[in-house]
Structures are given as structure tokens and as C-alpha cells.
Amino acid sequence: MPVALKESKEYGMIDGKPISATSQPEELSTLITAFRSLRPAIVTLDGPAGSGKSTVGHQLADLVNFLFFDTGVMYRAVTWAALQRGIATQDQVRISELAAHLPIDVMPAAVQETDGRQCTVIVDGIDITTQLRTLEVDQNVSIVSAYGVVRQTLSGKQRHLSQYYGSGQAEKDGIVMAGRDIGTVVVPEAPWKIYLDATSNERARRRYEEMREQGKNAELNTVLKAILQRDDLDSHREVSPLHPADDAIVIDTSSLSPEAVVRQILSLAYQVISQKK
């Protein structure tokens, strides 16, 4: 069984004082105000599929008026474009060329969008946001995201986005950027790095429930197998494999609600920010 965060659990030291998840029972508004003083206003949120990055990232970003950006959509957009063009995902040369030249526009969702999206993704002049999570894209995206040139190209775009939104001068006050290598490779200088994890069984259960809610047919065992396969590909690829940054705070979300995880993040950040003052 995974160990959930405990009362006394410490997350390292800052200026000789330990930081812990629960030692500051501050008002949420106090935590939010402190968090919004982060500069650059960049939070990295890495972890495996189903660890809660999207749910937690959305909630956190909404609370502090940051943009939530899930970098997985960029790898999915290249995969979608390859499938559209009939390019085999095993063809590394053509996929790399495609990634280098494909204009991918990502923008905060317009107010009138009602499908729960935070970002809109435009490729080939088409809004492909709702086409990024099909089974076909799911089955091919780990292959595409293992190519070094693809990663280099997309990491560069992600870095630009983080600088733009992290400056606090954009339409949002900062950015919560989710992925697999954001704290380790894309923005290693980010002031606040989170790595979410959960047991594979719990992550499969969450995906299974999500699929059922969307009316998709799924077997829990098949979903678990797919999760384990993706973990294996993401963690063992040569370029930017999935692992927590040395200075990331690792939170096991297996037995925590998204709200509890958000509060943990805010209260840990509050301690670090207050101790640094």
C-alpha cells in the first residue's frame, strides 16, 4: 500500500527549518495570496498518467488565476497530425520533420467553450482539442514522444510559453505546466516543482471510471495493462525519461482527494515562501 501524506511528514529543509504538509493550518485565502507572489510564476507538475495532474492542475490554476497547460496535448497534436497525413509513427525522420514544421497554436479556452477545456489547440487551422484523446492517438503518442528531435522542438515551444505566462504580464498571472519532464528538462529553473504519483492500480481505476463516465466501453484489466505499458515507455525512453526532479516535492495522491492535494501544494509553498521572506 502506498503511504499517504502523514501529519509529521517532512518535505526537506529551507534555511534550516523543516517544511511539512500540515504544520500551517492557514486560511485558504492566505495560502493563495502567498502563492500568487511566486516569481517567475511557474509551477511544474510532472508524473505518470492518472496521477492526478490534470484535475489537480486545473483546480490549482483556477484558484490562483494561473493558466493550466498540459504539455501532453502537444505530443498528442503531432501524433494526430501524423495519423491524418498517413505518416507511420515508426518513421522517426518524417515524424521529426513534421514536429519541426507543424504550427501548433495553444491558447486559453474562450469563455463560450462548454466542454471543460482550459486550452484550445489549433493545428492546420482546425480546432483539434476534442480529437486529441482518441484511442488511436493514445496508442501512438508514446512512440512519437520518445523521439529526441520531437522532444527538442516541443520543449522549446513549451519553454517560450512558460516564459510568457510565467512573467505575470500575460492574460493570466502565471502558469501551471503539466507533463513528464517539465521540472527536469523544460523549466528546471522553476521555483516550485511538484511530482504527483499514485499506485498503478489506483491510476488504472481513475482512468477506468473516467472512460465509463464518458460512455466508453472498458475493462479495468485492459486499462491497467495500457497504463503499465505507457509507464514503461515513458520511464525507460532514452531522452527525458519520466522521473522527479531532485528538488521536486513528491506527493502520493493514491488516497487523497484532488482538493486535499491542492491544499498540500498551497500550504507547502506557503511555508517555503514565508520562510524565504
Ligand code: DC
Ligand atoms: O499526459 P498525456 O497522457 O496526455 O501524455 C501523452 C504522452 O505524451 C505520454 O505518452 C507522455 C508524453 N509526454 C511527454 O513525454 N512529455 C511531456 N512533457 C508530456 C507528455
